[in-house]
Amino acid sequence: MIKDLTEEKIRVIRGFTISSWMTNKQIVFLVMIVLFLHVFSWEMAQASEIQKMSLVEAVELALKKKQDLKLAKNSVQYSMLLLKKEKNDYLPQVTGTANTTLNNNYGQSDANQDYYTQRAEVFAQLNLFKGFEDKASLESAYYDLSSDEHAQIRQQQQVIYDTMSAYINVVQQFQEIEVARENLTTNRQQEKEIKAFHEAGKVPATDLYQQQAETAKARFDFISAENNYKISKMQLIKIIGVSIPGDIEIEMPEIKIFTMTPETDTDRLIQAAFETRPDLLALEKNVSVKEAEIKKAASGKYPSVDLNTGMGSLYDNRCDEDFGDQFSNDNLYSYIGVSVSLPIFDRQLTRTKVNQAKIDKQSANVTLEKLKQQIREELGQAVADYQTACESIMVSKSRLFYTNKALESVFQRYKMGVANLTELTQIRSDQVEARNNKIKAEMDKILKTISIFFYKGDLGVSHILKKELL
Incomplete structure (x- = not known):
């Protein structure tokens, strides 16, 4: 076996x-x-698997998946169909009819008491004049389409702006994690040194306990930074409008718009925004729509003229001729004519419609002026914020430089026993705060630069697709 x-x-x-x-x-x-x-x-x-996502990829994905942008595109398509309908109103309307009728003459007693007829006719109607309603409706459709197209462009800019802002926020949170990680590492190392000093009898136990508390605080700050980083990534995914399996990894984008100096002359920015901002252009087109609606409403006081023409034939079984002779020869007829409809009293319906249309135009003008005032305020605030951000960067760099010097000095003094741990802890906390403030200032400057382009109305895909190395 x-x-x-x-x-x-x-x-x-x-x-x-x-x-x-x-x-x-x-x-x-x-x-x-x-x-x-x-x-x-x-x-x-x-x-x-962790997926790497660049800023360009995030924006392109948001432009494909964002629901608000899809709704804007649907509005444009709807307006295009409406414009096509208004153009087709200039074409004649052609209709064909055919019917069979069974008749009964109760007053007759002969064989023709019950008979039937068959009739077929093709007729066309062409409007020659309708009080300029067709022209006004076509103008309104043109302006409405143009308004929706500008609104779609503005919605695209909004998606780009929101995505870029969320992405930069993720970058900021990631950099703050690095600061928190380095701070935790430094505190752990310092805790080991103080423990050795304490065991050697050089420092009291309170210093060790205090440093252990600082290490625990640094650990908590690191956990909080990681949590903020995760939340910022979830917010970015939410803004993009699509679920992404696994985790994502971001990178600091190297894009021209982040390094260029924007226009800071408020008057020139406002003037440029009045000429290029899509939502403002959309409202201007909307005012033109309301003007065309006034003309359309006023068309009710004019006469309507239509050209009518047609031809047909019929068959009557009481006649001796067969169906083919009657339909093709004997009973064949045609006609052409003009009909005029003149309004005499419409219970002031036309006047009411005109007044309502005028009110709609006034409301559109008010909305337009409100947006112009909003643009002035937005650009003024954006320029002020950008200038503040530039100054904040210089201040934060200066503060970080001196806190680094102070930390180095106090640390050496502490090792020699001249300074106490409270001084060292305080200056280290100031140094961490200075580093975070520098990161926030740099990210804030980027966001304010993007804001100026956005409020000016010329933020587009070209700003992120044309990448240039720093």
């Missing part, structure tokens, strides 16, 4: 030992299990 076991052939399939006495079905089943586990583990690894 031992010899038989020695001679038994052993086959190994991907780590599984299969004896020769196993059947083919068992081997196939085992192979399928191995393959399934391999594929399943590969898919799990793919799902948990």
Whole structure:
């Protein structure tokens, strides 16, 4: 038996030992299990894989998936259909009819008491004049389409602005994590040194306890920074408008708009915004729509002139001729004429519509002026914020420089026993705060630069697709 076991052939399939006495079905089943586990583990690894996402990719994805932008595109398509309808109103309307009628003359007693007729007719109607309503409706459709197109462009700019802002916020949170991590590492190292000093009798136990408390605080700050980073990434994904499996990794974008100096002359910015900002242009087109609606409402006081023409034939079974002769020759007819409809008294409906349209135009003008005032305020605030951000960067750099010097000095004094731990802890806290303030100032300057372009109305995909290295 031992010899038989020695001679038994052993086959190994991907780590599984299969004896020769196993059947083919068992081997196939085992192979399928191995393959399934391999594929399943590969898919799990793919799902948990960290995806790198650049700013360009984030913006492009948001432009494809954002629901608000899809609604804006639908509005444009709807206006295009409306414009097509208004153009088709200039075409004649052609209608064909066919009917069969069974008649009964109760006053007759002959064979013609019951008879039937068949009639077919094709007629066309073309409006020659409708009080300029068709022209006004076409103008309104043109302006309405133009307004929706500008509104779509502004919605696109809004998506780009929101995505860029959220992305920069993620970058800021990531950099603050690095500061918190370095601070935690430094505090842990310092705790080891103070513990050694305490064991050597150089510092009291209170210094060790105080440093342990600072290390715990640094650990808490690091956890909070990580949590803020995760929240900022979730907000970015929410703004993009799509679910992304696994985690994402961002990178500091190297884009021209982040390094260029924007226009800071408020008057020139406002004048440029009045000429280029899409939502303002959309409201201007909307005012033109209301003007066309006034003309359309006023068309009710004019006459309407229509050209009518048609031809047809009929068949009557009481006649001796057969169906073909009656329909093709005997009963064939045609006509052409002009109909005029003149309003005499419409219960002041036209006047009411005109007054309502005028009120709508006044409201549109008020909305337009409100937006112009909003643009003045937004650009004024954006320029002021940008200038403040530039000054904040210089101040934060200066503060960081001197806190680094102070930290180095106090640390050396503490090691010599001249300074106490409270001074060292305070100056280290100031240094961490200075580093975070510098990061915030740099990110804030980027955001304020983007804001100026956005409020000016010329923020577009070209600002992020045309990348230039710093």
